[in-house]
Amino acid sequence: MIFITAKLGGERLDLVEVEELSKKLILKKTLSYNINLNSFSPGKVEEIASLISSSIRINEKITRISFCLETDFAFLNVIPVDADLPDQDLNEHLLWEISQYFPDESGQGFIVKGYKFGSGKIQRLLIAGVRKEIVSFLKSIVDRLNLKIQIIDIDHFSAENCLRERISPVRSRYFYSDFMLVGLKRKRIDVSVFKDYEFQRYFYWIVGNESDLRYFVIKLINDNVLAGFEKFVFYGDVLDGNMIDFISGMLGNKFLVLNPLDSPLFLDVKVDPKLAPVYAPNIGLAFRMLWSE
Secondary structure: OEEEEEEEOOEEEEEEEEEOOOEEEEEEEEEEEEOOOOOOOOOHHHHHHHHHHOOOOOOOOOOEEEEEEEEEHHEEEEEOOOOOOOOHHHHHHHHHHHHHHOOOOOOOHEEEEEEEEEOOOEEEEEEEEEEEHHHHHHHHHHHHHOOEEHHHHHHHHHHHHHHHEEEEOOEEEOOOOOEEEEOOOOOOEEEEEEEEEEEEEEEEEEOOOOHHHHHHHHHHHHOOOOOOOOEEEOOOOOOOOHHHHHHHHHHHHHHEOOOOOOOOOOOOOOOOHHHHHHHHHHHHHHHHHHHHO
């Protein structure tokens, strides 16, 4: 079985092809393209589909593809919620919540999911919403490729899977009990917080340039370096040598560059380790495809 994952953003398309062999993975290809996804028009469908088909040899072993969208393409928020709220009321609340941020639109224009976490009578709810227009765009791409979509995810939460250890067919846990996962992108920093192996918080900053990026990295570290975290795990396409030196100088041995290929799930890896953090969302998505088999 061949797994194809595509990470799609406004300016970049990352592709990974892996082959499954006895519940292990062999990395076949990693490819990146600069794009300008300024609309979801038929012309852009053709452009993205052509990039994929020219990069990946579609054959009988490839029937499905999974996508992870950059967080810029999603609505993400964390709100308090009554732990006993019925599912029907929860779904209505999710749509109402989105309508508060997009008052000129109906929440019905989004596909929305909510993920409860925490304990007690009042829990926390991570809201993840994607416009139906974007989902239709992805479906048009796979129709053009004569494939089916297996998973649509958000890149930051796909990358999170690279830090999971599969301990049974249905259970997994993280490699660290207390850590932060930080995605450094050209226009955004995404942060997930974990305590006692449990997801505790998600937040992000919008950045305009490298000065902004460094400012918020410094703020993140200064605010949290003494909070008892084992590791600050970073990934992303702006995590170059200079940025690695900059962060490691502040964090020392608490700093970790996420290498998704450093996993017992891979049988053979032939890729420059410097590129590995870029493909963390793709690889994490491939893990999900493998685990769902």
